[in-house]
Amino acid sequence: MEVIVTSKRDRLLQAAAEAKTFAYVPYSKFRVGAALLTQDGEIIKGCNVENASYGGTVCAERTAIFKAVSEGKLKFAALAVTTDVASPIAPCGMCRQVIREFCSLDMPILLAASDYLDNKQDGVRESTLGELLPYSFGPEDLEKDRT
Ligand SMILES: O=c1ccn([C@H]2C[C@H](O)[C@@H](CO)O2)c(=O)[nH]1
Numbered sequence: 620m621e622v623i624v625t626s627k628r629d630r631l632l633q634a635a636a637e638a639k640t641f642a643y644v645p646y647s648k649f650r651v652g653a654a655l656l657t658q659d660g661e662i663i664k665g666c667n668v669e670n671a672s673y674g675g676t677v678c679a680e681r682t683a684i685f686k687a688v689s690e691g692k693l694k695f696a697a698l699a700v701t702t703d704v705a706s707p708i709a710p711c712g713m714c715r716q717v718i719r720e721f722c723s724l725d726m727p728i729l730l731a732a733s734d735y736l737d738n739k740q741d742g743v744r745e746s747t748l749g750e751l752l753p754y755s756f757g758p759e760d761l762e763k764d765r766t
Pocket residue numbers: 644647649650651666667668669676677678679680709710711714
């Protein structure tokens with residue numbers, strides 16, 4: 620995927636910050652917002668949604684992906700994630716695997732610190748899925764010949 624242009628990048632980061640405001644986090648009080656850019660240029664937002672059973676909690680990244688996929692959108696160009704932490708926070712392992720199902724290994728993943736607008740230098744860490752989930756298992760592995 621080619622480098623995303625600044626306006627789209629800013630829109631995506633802004634959308635992640637907006638999504639964070641809807642985080643349902645009565646237990647952890649740890650707000651997370653995610654925003655997915657589709658290859659058509661659409662932005663789909665997601666927040667973490669916690670549950671009294673704890674295990675029923677869904678992360679912001681998976682909320683965004685499941686929202687998109689359940690609307691028939693399966694091709695993504697970038698993902699942005701932000702929290703209230705003043706340094707960039709990376710997605711959990713389960714989210715990385717779910718992202719792996721739908722996104723290429725070179726897809727940009729933008730990790731924005733809570734204050735990234737004041738700190739555009741170090742506030743956004745730009746990574747890729749391949750960097751966050753090296754030597755991974757994915758859908759194509761199920762297509763390989765088996766003995
Ligand atoms: O990648 C992550 C990691 C954690 N959380 C949420 C889950 C839970 O609601 C809270 C604390 O783990 O943060 C996310 O949304 N994304």
